[in-house]
Amino acid sequence: MNRIRSVRKRNLSVRKKSLSVRKRIVAKVWFFLLSLLLGSSIPVAASAGDTVYVSRFGLSPDSRQNAVKAVQQALEECRRYAHPVLVFAKGRYDFWPQYSVEKEYFESNTTAINPKRCPIWISGFKELTVDAGGSSFIYHDRVQPFTIDHSQNVFIKNVSIDWDIPLTAQAVVTDTSAQYIEIRIDAASYPYILEGGKLVFVGEGWKSEWWGTMEFDAATHMIVPQTGDAGVLGDDWDKYTAVPRPGGDLRLKYPFARKPAIGNVLVLRHSERDHAGIFITGSTNNRLENIILYQTAGLGILSQYSENLVFRNLQVVPNAGKGRYFSGHDDGCHFSNCKGQLLVEHCGFAGLMDDPINVHGTAVQIIERRSDSELVCRFMHEQSTGMEWGHPGDSVGFIDHETMQTVAAGRITGFTPINRQDFVLHFKQPVPRAIAVKDALENLTWTPDLTVRNCLFSFNRARGLLISTPGRVVVEENTFESSGSAILIAGDANQWFESGAVKDVLIRKNIFRDACLTSMYQFCEAIISIDPEIPRLDARTPFHRNIVITENEFHPFDYPVLFAKSVSGLSFTDNTIVRSDRFKAFHPRKYMFTFQACRKVTLSGNRLRGDVLGKNVRLEKMSPGDLSMPQENNQPAFTVDHD
C-alpha cells in the first residue's frame, strides 16, 4: 500500500512550466523590441520562427534526465527551417550513451574503438546555430559530446562540457617515505577499486587502470619542474602495491625512485582516448564561441577534413569549482588534414594532458607501387587510420622518406579503401619513377592557413602549439607557459606521420613565460623547437621554410630559447629575452640558439635583460655563412661555435 505523493510534485512541475513559458514570452518581447531598435538594415541571423527551444521537447534544465532524445528531436525540428537556432534555457543538462547515435568514425590521433557514441549528432546541416545559453552539459560514460559531420555554417556557443566522473583522476599526496607514498583520492569524484594491489578507476560503464602521472603544485597549479615525461615517480613505479589505510588514504608500497611533494596533487592518468570532445569532420565554415571544455574522453576539439573554422573564447581548463587540476584527457584543439582558414583567438588552455593546439596533416606510406598510376598506401600511426585520406582532385606531395624532401607532386583521380589501414590512390599522370615503397605522401590540398591570437597556453603537459602546415601561419600576442616547448614545428614521415613542412610562419608579439620548458617531453629542444625528423639531414635541401620570430618576449631560466633544424629562411629579430631565476637550469642543451642544417638564418635587434644564460649560438651541419648577425642594431654579440 502506498500513499500518493505525486500531487505536490505535479504542481511544482506545472509551476516550472509556466515559468519557462513566461521566460519565453519575455524573450520574444525582447527580441521584438531589439528588432525594432536595430531596424532592418542590420542583418538578423535568424527570424523568430527559426528558433527551436529544446524545452518544447519536454527537456527542462536541471531535470537530471537523459537529454539525448529531446535534443535529437529538436535537431530534427531544426531541419525544417532555413536558419535554425536551437536554444537551451540556462541550466544543467545530462547526456548518457542511451539513445545516442552510434556511428563508426575513424578519428585522427584517437584510438579506433567503435562505434562512437554521439549524443548530439549534427549531420548534413546547411546551417545551424546551437545556443546553449550558458548551460552546463554534463556527460556520462564514454561519449562524444558534439559531433559535426558534413555540415556547413554550424555555430555552437555558450556551453560548458564536463563529466561528473571524468576520464582522468587526481589525488593529493599525504605522506611519503623511502618505502611508500600515501595519497588521498576523493572517491566520489574519482571512484576506484583495488585489483591485485593496483589502483583501478571505475566509472559509468568503464574500468581503467592507472597508467601515468603528472605532479601539479598545489598552490600554483603548475606542473612541478623537471617532472613531465621524465617521470614523476621514477622508473618501474607501476610495481607498487596499493593498500588502503585507516581513514581512507591509500598507501602505495614501493621504493619509488622519485617522491612527489606532500600536499601536491597527482593527476592520475587512465583510460583510452576514444572520443573527441567536439568532433568536426567533412564540414565547412563552423564556429565555436564561449565554450568551456572541462573534460573530454580524448582530444578536445578534433577537426579533420574540414575547412574554415573559427574558435573564439574557448576555454579548455580544469573545473576549479570541482577542485580539479586537470582538464581534457589529451590535446586541446587538434586539426588534422584541414584546409582554408583556421582561427583560434581569445582561447585558454590549462591542465591538459597533451598539446593545447596541434595542426598537421597525415603522411601515409607507400607499401606497393601497383602501377605507374596506382599506389597502395598505408596509415602508419595506429591511432590515425580509416580516414578518407584523399579525394578526386586533391593534390599530393611525394616525400623521399630519408631526406624528407617533397620531390614531386601529383593529383589524385580516385581513392579506394582496402581496409582500415590500407588504400589505393589512383593518378592520371604517372607517378615519378623515383617514388618507391617506404616513401611517403602528403595531401597538399588539405593544408590550412592558421592564426592563433591572444591565447593563453598555461600549465599543460607536453608542448604548447604544434605547427605542421605549409599554409600561412600567424601566431601573435599569445602567452605561453606550457611545461615543455612553447612552440614545436616538427614534421615527419617516419614515426608519428604528422606531415606538413611549413612555408610561412610568423611568430610575433608573444610572451613566453618562465614556466616554458620546465619539463622534458619529446622534441623539446628549446622554448621554440623546430625539430623535424629527417633521417638523412642535408643543409642543401631544408625541410621547413620562412619562419619569422619577432617582437616576442622570452623569460628563460635555462639556456635554449630557439632550436631549429633544416629551415631555410629563419629570422629571430627584435625579441626581448629576460632572465628568470625562478627555476634551476637543467636542459642538456647549453646554447641559447642552435641551428642544424639551416640556411639563411638572421639574428638581429634582439635585446637581453638580466643575466641570460649562454648568449651563444651553436651551428651544426651548416655553413657559418648562413648565419647573419648584422651589427647595425643594438643586439649584443652572441658567441658562435660550430661542428
Added chain:
Amino acid sequence: MNRIRSVRKRNLSVRKKSLSVRKRIVAKVWFFLLSLLLGSSIPVAASAGDTVYVSRFGLSPDSRQNAVKAVQQALEECRRYAHPVLVFAKGRYDFWPQYSVEKEYFESNTTAINPKRCPIWISGFKELTVDAGGSSFIYHDRVQPFTIDHSQNVFIKNVSIDWDIPLTAQAVVTDTSAQYIEIRIDAASYPYILEGGKLVFVGEGWKSEWWGTMEFDAATHMIVPQTGDAGVLGDDWDKYTAVPRPGGDLRLKYPFARKPAIGNVLVLRHSERDHAGIFITGSTNNRLENIILYQTAGLGILSQYSENLVFRNLQVVPNAGKGRYFSGHDDGCHFSNCKGQLLVEHCGFAGLMDDPINVHGTAVQIIERRSDSELVCRFMHEQSTGMEWGHPGDSVGFIDHETMQTVAAGRITGFTPINRQDFVLHFKQPVPRAIAVKDALENLTWTPDLTVRNCLFSFNRARGLLISTPGRVVVEENTFESSGSAILIAGDANQWFESGAVKDVLIRKNIFRDACLTSMYQFCEAIISIDPEIPRLDARTPFHRNIVITENEFHPFDYPVLFAKSVSGLSFTDNTIVRSDRFKAFHPRKYMFTFQACRKVTLSGNRLRGDVLGKNVRLEKMSPGDLSMPQENNQPAFTVDHD
C-alpha cells in the same frame, strides 16, 4: 601525439580469457564425473549442451561494462535449447538502461510510468534456468532488474541485486536543537543538491526531492519506537530550509516538532515506485532461490497473474557492506492476482520501506451496468491499473460495497479494455439484478494458496505479512519483528481495493518479538490485526472465515495482541504470551483481544508469562455468546467487556 599503452592491457585480458576457459574446462570435467557418479537413474536438469555461458558473448565479470547487450544475446541463444541454463561466472555485472528492452507494463501497486526498462527480459520461455553463480548485479538509473513475462519453469538463482546509487537515501543525525537538525549524508552514495533550500537527491538520470523519513537506531537497526508513520520529525517538517555547514553537514533549519536522536540514522525516502525488482507476470512454475535484493526502484518481487511460485532463501535486506539501514524502496514480495501455490520459505526481510509480503487480489468497481451481461468496471487505485484483470472462464464474485459480502458469483466470457482504467466484462449468465454501480468485483479464479514458512520479518516500515486471499494459507515457524502489525488480514473494496476475504488461514508456531507494533501504521490494531474495511458492519454476515492462530509465541510490551473484525470461526489457542518491558506501552487500544462483529471465536489453552498487560477481551457489535473460553485447560481467565 600519444604513446601506445594498450599492449599490457591486451595481455591482461588474454590472460583473463584463458583463465575463464580453464574454469569452463574444469567445470565440464566435474560435470562429467558427477554424471558418472549419479548415474542415469537420477534426472539431470540440463545436459552440458544446454548450458549457455554469458562469457561467450564477450561479457566478463568485473568489467564494469554495460552487460545488457551480451545478456540479451545469451538469452536469445538459450531459446535454441530444450533445457537452457544461462551461467554467469561469479563477479560483478553492471546493467544500464541503454539497450534494455523498453516495454509498457501496468504493474500492480506501482506508479504507471512507462515504458518500463528491462535489462534482463525473459519472455516466452518454456523453461530457463539462470544461475548467476553468486554474482552481484549492479543496476543503474531506474530499471527493472528481472522481468519474467509469460514464461514457464523459469528458475533464477544465486544473485544479488543492488544499485551503486540507490533510489532511497540515508543520513546520520549529527546535532539537534530547538531550531534545527543537522545531518551528514555520504554524498558519494547518496548524491544530492540543494534547490531552494530543499534537499533533492540526484542520481543516474533522475532527480528526486526528499518526501519521507524513517528513524533507525544506529546500533540495533531497529525503527525507533513510536515513530513510523506517526512522524519522525513532526508535522510540517518539510517547511525546513537546508543550509550546508562547514565540514559537509547539512543544517535543516526548522523548529521540528520531534527531534531524532543524535547518532541515529534517518532513512530519507524519495523517488517514485515505478519499477519492480523482479517482475513476474502471466507466468507459471517459477522459482527464485538464493537471491539477495539490496535495493529496488519499487516493489521487490512483484508477481501478478502468475501461478505456482516458489521463493526460497530470498533475502531482502540492507547492504551491510555499504553501511545501509534500508533495503528495498517498497514492499518485499507482492503477489497481486496470482493463483496456484505460492511458497515463501527461508526468506528474510529487513529495512524495507513497506510491507515485506502482501498477497491480494484487485477489486474493481462497477461504474456502469451496460446490460445484464455487460459491466463496465474501473480500476480504483491509481497505482493498479491497466492490468488484464479478467480472462474468459474466470470466475468472479460480486461484492456489495457496503456490507462487503460476496452476494453472487459469475463467469466471464470476455474482457475488453476501454482505457487504462476502465474495461468491459462480458458474462454468459445474467448478472444478478441486485448488483449495481459502486458495487465491486473480485476475481475468484486468481486467488492463490499461500505458505510462508521459516522466514524472518525483521525491522521494516509498516506491517509484516498482509494476507488477502481465500485460498489455503499457512504461516508457520516465522519470526516477526516488523514495526507495525506482524500480520494484517485486511480486505476492502472502498479504499485500496486490495480484495480477498480469507477462508482458511493457519498461523502456527511463529514467534512475534517485542519489536512488533512499536510504531503506528494504517490498520495496525494489534500484533495480529484482522481489519477489513466494511462500511456497514454486520455480525450476521462476517467477511473473513476460519482463522486459526495456534502454538505461537508473543512477546508484547503493549496491550493489543489480537484484533479481529468480521470473522466467522476464529480460534486463538495454545499460544504463549510473554511480557516484554523493553518499550513503553502507548497503543490507544487497551485490550489484549478485541473482537468486532465476529462469530465463533475461541480462546483456549493460552499461557501467559510475566505481567502481561490487559488480560482482557473487548467485544463489539457481537453477541458474548459467540466467544468461547473453555475452562478445561490451563488458560487464565480473561476479563471480558462489551458494548
